[in-house]
Amino acid sequence: MKKLVAVLLTVLLLASGLAVSPLNAATQGFSDVKGDYWAYEAITFLSGKGIISGVGQGLFKPDDPVTREQLAKIICLSKGITEFKPAKPTFKDVSPSSWSYGFIEAAVKSGYIKGFPDGTFKPKENIKRADLAVLLVRVLGKESEAQKYKEPLVFSNDEASIPKYAIGAMSLAYNNHYQLLNYRAGRNAAPNANATRAEVANAIYKILKPVKVGGTINLASGTEADSLFLPLAKIGASGDYWLLQFANLIGLDENESVYPLAAKEVPTVQNGLVSVYEVNGEKRMKVTYHLRGGLKWADGQPVTVNDYIFTEKLLQDPQVKVVSASSMWANFIDHVEAPNSSTLVYYYKVVDPQYILGRGVLPEHILKPIYDKDPSLINTCDFNTQPLGNGPFMLEKWVKNSYISFVRNPYYPWGQPLVDRIVIKYIPDANTRLANLMAGTILASSIDPQQMPVLKNSNKFNVYVSFSEGGLTYIGCITTNPLLSDKRVRQAIAYGINMEAYGKQYYGFDVPRATGPIMKSSWAYNPKAKTYYYDFNKAKQLLAEAGFTMGSNGVLVSKDGKEFVVTLGTTTATSSKQAGVFIQSELQKLGIKVNIASYPISTYYGRVIPQAQVDLYFAGWIEDPLFPGKLDSYKCNQIPTSENNYSGLNWSRWCNEEATKYANLAYSTLDRELAKQYYGKFQEIFTEELPEIPWLERVGISAIRKEFKNYIGSKGGINRYTWNASFWYLDN
Numbered sequence: 001m002k003k004l005v006a007v008l009l010t011v012l013l014l015a016s017g018l019a020v021s022p023l024n025a026a027t028q029g030f031s032d033v034k035g036d037y038w039a040y041e042a043i044t045f046l047s048g049k050g051i052i053s054g055v056g057q058g059l060f061k062p063d064d065p066v067t068r069e070q071l072a073k074i075i076c077l078s079k080g081i082t083e084f085k086p087a088k089p090t091f092k093d094v095s096p097s098s099w100s101y102g103f104i105e106a107a108v109k110s111g112y113i114k115g116f117p118d119g120t121f122k123p124k125e126n127i128k129r130a131d132l133a134v135l136l137v138r139v140l141g142k143e144s145e146a147q148k149y150k151e152p153l154v155f156s157n158d159e160a161s162i163p164k165y166a167i168g169a170m171s172l173a174y175n176n177h178y179q180l181l182n183y184r185a186g187r188n189a190a191p192n193a194n195a196t197r198a199e200v201a202n203a204i205y206k207i208l209k210p211v212k213v214g215g216t217i218n219l220a221s222g223t224e225a226d227s228l229f230l231p232l233a234k235i236g237a238s239g240d241y242w243l244l245q246f247a248n249l250i251g252l253d254e255n256e257s258v259y260p261l262a263a264k265e266v267p268t269v270q271n272g273l274v275s276v277y278e279v280n281g282e283k284r285m286k287v288t289y290h291l292r293g294g295l296k297w298a299d300g301q302p303v304t305v306n307d308y309i310f311t312e313k314l315l316q317d318p319q320v321k322v323v324s325a326s327s328m329w330a331n332f333i334d335h336v337e338a339p340n341s342s343t344l345v346y347y348y349k350v351v352d353p354q355y356i357l358g359r360g361v362l363p364e365h366i367l368k369p370i371y372d373k374d375p376s377l378i379n380t381c382d383f384n385t386q387p388l389g390n391g392p393f394m395l396e397k398w399v400k401n402s403y404i405s406f407v408r409n410p411y412y413p414w415g416q417p418l419v420d421r422i423v424i425k426y427i428p429d430a431n432t433r434l435a436n437l438m439a440g441t442i443l444a445s446s447i448d449p450q451q452m453p454v455l456k457n458s459n460k461f462n463v464y465v466s467f468s469e470g471g472l473t474y475i476g477c478i479t480t481n482p483l484l485s486d487k488r489v490r491q492a493i494a495y496g497i498n499m500e501a502y503g504k505q506y507y508g509f510d511v512p513r514a515t516g517p518i519m520k521s522s523w524a525y526n527p528k529a530k531t532y533y534y535d536f537n538k539a540k541q542l543l544a545e546a547g548f549t550m551g552s553n554g555v556l557v558s559k560d561g562k563e564f565v566v567t568l569g570t571t572t573a574t575s576s577k578q579a580g581v582f583i584q585s586e587l588q589k590l591g592i593k594v595n596i597a598s599y600p601i602s603t604y605y606g607r608v609i610p611q612a613q614v615d616l617y618f619a620g621w622i623e624d625p626l627f628p629g630k631l632d633s634y635k636c637n638q639i640p641t642s643e644n645n646y647s648g649l650n651w652s653r654w655c656n657e658e659a660t661k662y663a664n665l666a667y668s669t670l671d672r673e674l675a676k677q678y679y680g681k682f683q684e685i686f687t688e689e690l691p692e693i694p695w696l697e698r699v700g701i702s703a704i705r706k707e708f709k710n711y712i713g714s715k716g717g718i719n720r721y722t723w724n725a726s727f728w729y730l731d732n
Contacts, residue, residue: 030060036464037062038182039198042205051077052201062198069100069123071132071200072107075139078204081106091121098123112139129181129199130166130191133173136180136203146172153292153414155251155259156189157266166191173203176415176727177213179710180206187259215730216421217708220433220442222573224401224426226602229384230360231315231322231329234606236622239720244406244422245298245389247414249289250358252719254712256626258356262303262390263289266356269670276351276670283668284334285348287355293342296411297363298394305338310364312336312346319375323647329360330632351668353675354627363388392417392726401426418729428601430574437461443708447701448575449507455703464702472516472630473620473695475568475583478612479654483564488546490690494532496539497586503696506578516694517629518683523672524628526680530687532694539590548591556591565593569614571601579618579695610646612653618695619651631663631682634691654691707732 033043039062046052051074054060066074076083083102090108094101100123107113112135115121127135137146146168152159153171162170170191173180180203184190225238230246233239251261258266267273273288295303312333315322322329332352337345346359366388370381385398392415393406405423408416425442427433434451436442438458447455447463455461475493477484484490503511513532518525547559556564570580577598584594594616599608609617621630630649632638636657638650659682666678704711709729713721 029058030054031058033060033062033198037198039202042201043198045205045209046078046201051204052197060197062201063196065126065194066197066200067123068121068125068127069094069098069104071127071135072100072113072123073103074200074204075112075135076103076106078208079110079112079139081110084109091115091119091123093120094123126194127200128191129189129193129195130163130170132195132200132203133169133181133191134166136207137169137172139207140172140178142172142178151264151292154189155261155414156183156187157257157259158188158190159260159265162189162191176418177211178206179211179727183253185257187253187255187257209731211418211709211729212731213418213729215419216423217419217728217730218423218425218442220425220427220436220445222426222428222430222433222446223601225404226606227384228387228395228398231320232379232384234323234610235602236720240424240722241395241404241406242389243720243722244391244393244725245387245395245409246360246391247295247389247412248358248360250356252357252714252723254714254719254723256714256719258358258626260292261358262292262295262361263358264292265290266358268356274355274670283351285351285355287346287348289344289346289358291342291344292414294413295390296413297365297390298388298409298411300411301363301365303361303390304364305341305344307364308344308359308361309336309338310368311360311362314362314367314371314375314378317371317375317378320378321645321647323649330354333359351670353667353670356626361390363390393422396421412726415726417726422725422728428573437703437705440705444702444704444711447703449699449701451703452701459706461703461705464704465699471620471622471698472514472519472692473618473698474514474516474692475695476609476617476619476652476692477690478615478617479652479691480612481566481615482560483558483562483566484615486546487689488542489548490693491532492539492542492546492590493587493592494690494693495535495542496590497583497693498534498536499696500534502579502582507699511696511699514694514697515687516692517631517634517686518679519628522628524666524676524679524683526683528680529683532690536589543590550591554588554591555593563593564591565595566615567595567597569604569608569617569619570596570598571604571618572598573601576618583616583618607646609651610640610648612640612651617651620695620698627667629679629682631666631679634682634686635660635663652691654689656685656689659685659689 033040043060084106085096085102086105089096090105094104104113104121104123137143149168149171152162152167154174170189172178182199182202221237223235223237225233225241226235227233227238228241230238230242247262249261249263250266251259253259260266265271267287267289275286277284277286297303314320315329316331332348332350334347334349339345348355367378367383370377386395392409392412394409396405396407398404403423403425405421407421427436430448433445434447437445452463455463477490479485499513515531543556548556548564551557551563558564568580568583570576580596584596587594597614608614609619633649634654635650636655638648639653639655640646640648640651662678662682666675666682669675707730709731710727712724714723
């Protein structure tokens with residue numbers, strides 16, 4: 001499924017506690033709070049209720065801070081509390097003549113506000129996010145619940161900076177059943193930063209319109225998993241389902257920021273949890289994780305350090321056909337030690353910067369009996385279709401080619417999911433998905449450009465269009481095919497297809513060509529690398545230089561007399577087949593005859609491409625912004641063969657030892673600047689050799705029904721849209 005763009009609920013706040021009759025954002029709006037602003041819905045709602053107002057000139061200034069006295073007024077207005085003005089003030093720094101006196105005293109009387117030990121309230125000070133959390137929990141009447149937390153459970157990268165007095169309040173504020181606070185950049189809770197007007201508005205909105213529990217969320221996907229056991233899976237949909245069922249050591253948010261999930265913190269060199277050392281002159285790495293407590297498998301068995309140790313043993317066994325090239329499963333681990341029941345130490349064979357993504361975990365008590373009997377049985381055991389996880393959901397039923405459903409894992413300790421059930425229907429046809437969206441039988445889906453007007457004219461949907469470099473769509477070339485082995489032929493194909501015209505024709509607007517395998521927006525992009533554009537004459541010239549001449553039937557003939565006839569593979573998805581027809585038409589003009597073969601996605605990625613059953617293939621992969629380019633997929637040792645069960649990901653079968661060298665170097669240093677040099681060298685070789693021809697930048701068009709809340713999706717690449725599913729809810 002294409003990445004869906006954020007649909008965040010949001011919020012606002014009053015500026016100076018001045019106007020009680022605010023500018024109504026529901027009708028006039030604020031010029032600095034557009035419809036796609038994260039807090040637009042909250043700001044619109046609260047301003048329409050007269051709880052908040054702008055600052056004049058049609059502005060709201062959502063990033064401005066909020067003072068303690070302003071917050072007192074907002075709380076009173078939101079709770080319907082009238083001003084209270086006793087003869088004697090509670091705080092020595094809040095005079096009865098102050099504009100906020102009646103609101104502060106009313107909030108004190110209601111038990112929502114407390115001052116400082118010196119008898120002051122400090123009304124002019126900006127409210128800190130930690131203090132905001134404490135106050136919000138008090139307003140909710142959840143102080144006793146907050147006191148149960150002895151350690152922060154915020155899943156942020158700065159949990160250690162949360163003041164002791166606010167640990168419970170901030171943990172509740174980030175709990176999926178409350179969702180009072182948002183994360184700052186880099187997945188930080190920023191407890192000591194000033195709360196903004198938008199953040200306060202969001203919090204008040206969530207108090208007035210709390211999340212709802214229950215119901216079924218129905219979604220649709222044009223792809224289906226080949227396995228529910230992610231290390232053995234080849235299709236991206238498997239990752240969607242995996243994140244519903246498994247809590248890894250490290251999580252990724254919608255911006256691909258890492259954060260501590262099952263671990264208490266993300267290990268780094270800076271915090272002392274990562275160190276590099278040498279063994280016989282070879283650099284190795286040690287990574288330490290401290291585990292959160294209470295995590296259980298969906299059958300009630302506790303997750304222990306032994307599960308993590310067993311997982312690495314299983315992954316290293318050559319009889320287990322691990323497919324994923326992700327660092328989460330890659331065989332870089334020498335061994336794992338557990339100094340105690342809550343600490344894991346991974347000893348890496350190499351320096352692997354991808355360690356930052358963490359490692360996965362599998363249930364020893366389920367898989368060890370199978371593994372001990374025969375490790376190869378892992379490849380076909382029931383776990384491939386009926387996995388048991390430790391995440392927020394558990395598998396209910398999988399009916400292949402129809403749907404897959406998940407229900408709550410009753411043993412998940414970090415906030416039970418809000419919805420009872422998630423059903424993901426397999427609907428490969430875009431028109432059928434549209435019909436289901438319109439009928440309300442599914443709540444979100446990617447859509448085709450031609451469908452946009454239908455949905456935009458309805459007030460039941462939010463429709464989002466985004467250009468994304470979260471992955472590469474491309475035309476892959478089987479470079480071992482003699483017709484495609486010459487780089488000049490592959491370059492000619494890149495020059496000879498008018499992709500720019502296709503973008504205009506298909507989407508109705510200009511779409512730029514992608515670069516590959518490293519995107520222009522990436523930190524590792526090399527602007528000196530070769531780029532391509534439409535140049536029909538240049539394409540013909542390159543084909544002539546490669547020894548092709550035009551035959552009497554309009555088909556090119558090679559030097560050895562072979563006609564240039566190839567088969568292009570596509571999936572059965574409408575968009576894929578349409579692109580295939582366009583490619584066929586464009587290459588025909590050059591004298592290349594293209595036959596098209598379309599396959600179901602599972603067959604296409606599981607058998608057809610890995611086994612080179614086509615000559616060209618229209619395909620794509622998902623980008624990892626932290627470690628761009630999927631360089632592992634282009635190494636010589638990643639070529640699929642019968643010996644490796646066609647599990648290698650170098651589908652084009654392009655082997656360039658120099659490129660492999662730079663790929664290895666890029667993935668073997670923790671120094672980003674040095675890595676950038678290696679990436680740059682790799683990209684120069686790749687764009688010259690061109691085993692894969694980049695297509696257009698990805699355009700994500702998503703439709704989400706308005707009753708489906710907190711469906712954020714992912715703006716990056718490797719993360720899956722289900723990453724925050726425990727926070728999803730319905731509000732009809």
